[in-house]
Amino acid sequence: MTKFRLSVAGTVLLCTFLGGCAAPRPPAMYQWQGYQANVDAYLRADTKSLDEQIQLMEEDLKKISAGGGAVPPGYRAHLGLLYGQKGNLDLFAQNVQAEKAQYPESSTFMDFLLRNFKK
Amino acid sequence: MSWKTFLKVLAVAAFSLVMSGCATKPPADYTAFKANRPASILVLPPLNNTPEVQASNSVLSYATRPLAEAGYYVMPVTLVAEAFKENGVTQAADMQATPPEKLRQIFGADAVLYITISKYGTVFAVVNSASVVTAEAKLVDLRTGQQLWVGTATASSQEGQSNQSQGGLVGLLVTAIVKQVIASSTDESHKVAGIATNRLLSAGTQNGILYGPRSRNYGKD
Numbered sequence A: 001m002t003k004f005r006l007s008v009a010g011t012v013l014l015c016t017f018l019g020g021c022a023a024p025r026p027p028a029m030y031q032w033q034g035y036q037a038n039v040d041a042y043l044r045a046d047t048k049s050l051d052e053q054i055q056l057m058e059e060d061l062k063k064i065s066a067g068g069g070a071v072p073p074g075y076r077a078h079l080g081l082l083y084g085q086k087g088n089l090d091l092f093a094q095n096v097q098a099e100k101a102q103y104p105e106s107s108t109f110m111d112f113l114l115r116n117f118k119k
Numbered sequence B: 001m002s003w004k005t006f007l008k009v010l011a012v013a014a015f016s017l018v019m020s021g022c023a024t025k026p027p028a029d030y031t032a033f034k035a036n037r038p039a040s041i042l043v044l045p046p047l048n049n050t051p052e053v054q055a056s057n058s059v060l061s062y063a064t065r066p067l068a069e070a071g072y073y074v075m076p077v078t079l080v081a082e083a084f085k086e087n088g089v090t091q092a093a094d095m096q097a098t099p100p101e102k103l104r105q106i107f108g109a110d111a112v113l114y115i116t117i118s119k120y121g122t123v124f125a126v127v128n129s130a131s132v133v134t135a136e137a138k139l140v141d142l143r144t145g146q147q148l149w150v151g152t153a154t155a156s157s158q159e160g161q162s163n164q165s166q167g168g169l170v171g172l173l174v175t176a177i178v179k180q181v182i183a184s185s186t187d188e189s190h191k192v193a194g195i196a197t198n199r200l201l202s203a204g205t206q207n208g209i210l211y212g213p214r215s216r217n218y219g220k221d
Helices: A002-019 A035-044 A050-066 A074-086 A090-100 A104-115 B004-018 B032-034 B057-068 B078-087 B092-096 B099-106 B168-183 B188-201
Strands: B040-043 B111-124 B129-141 B145-157
Touching: A002 B057, A035 A050, A035 A074, A035 B057, A050 A074, A050 B040, A074 A104, A090 A104, A104 B099, A104 B145, B032 B129, B032 B145, B040 B057, B040 B078, B040 B099, B040 B168, B057 B078, B057 B111, B057 B188, B078 B092, B078 B099, B111 B145, B111 B188, B129 B188, B145 B188
Parallel strands: B040 B111
Antiparallel strands: B111 B129, B129 B145
């Protein structure tokens, strides 16, 4: 028991040390999956086809919902953009609407996109 | 020197070593940040002052995550870039020169983040070559025009090779993480850019951005 107590105390001390001065960082708010890599692939425009990018984004989206996690800001809008680039304006609008519903902060920009890119 | 004096000196040295782990820089002024408290951030494509053409896209692809995890809504970076291109603006410098009123009108963001990359790629030194990425960022409120925050960060694939980088236990851990990330990488500079961007834009760091409204730490820093 004493040994256990000592090791607990040690761990607490170590954590305090490693934590330094900053307030404890909260746990991750979103599930990112391959989103950053997908954005990178889109911006580079020469590594993966649009179909491949859409497939990866849709698969990750299923994983995020299955895990009960939150979809990160911009995720649905980016997926919409990929569909838009393929000429699928229904799925473009659907995903842009999903972004707007999840994040009201995006309303002005999402409405701009819906006005400017429609059938 | 007596044994006692030696111990005293040792204690002082150890103490200052521990204390040097934090609060070495003067604290930033957060008055304007706290007065404006933006909820959403528009990240414009970074200005690239290096010869490496990939630098801007590389840093941009990493910028959303730390800001979102800090509690902000981040305008979708790919759609922002496309919206500019649709309007004939293709260069980051021109995008960053857009009047704030126009940015507010189209994107509806509370604040805009201007990033400038000053180093990206391989730096050849005497003994070893290293991938180094350095970027600075400036956050400006689009409603009031006030500058809210400025920051700068660097990452290198050779961190921890010299004794002066990062200090303390945390430094050693960071170094270990950096090495681990890079060991499996073929695109070293891109990976280093990820580390530099995270350092630059994470909340809860010394002189970093404050937590945003979606974070449970909002208003506590």
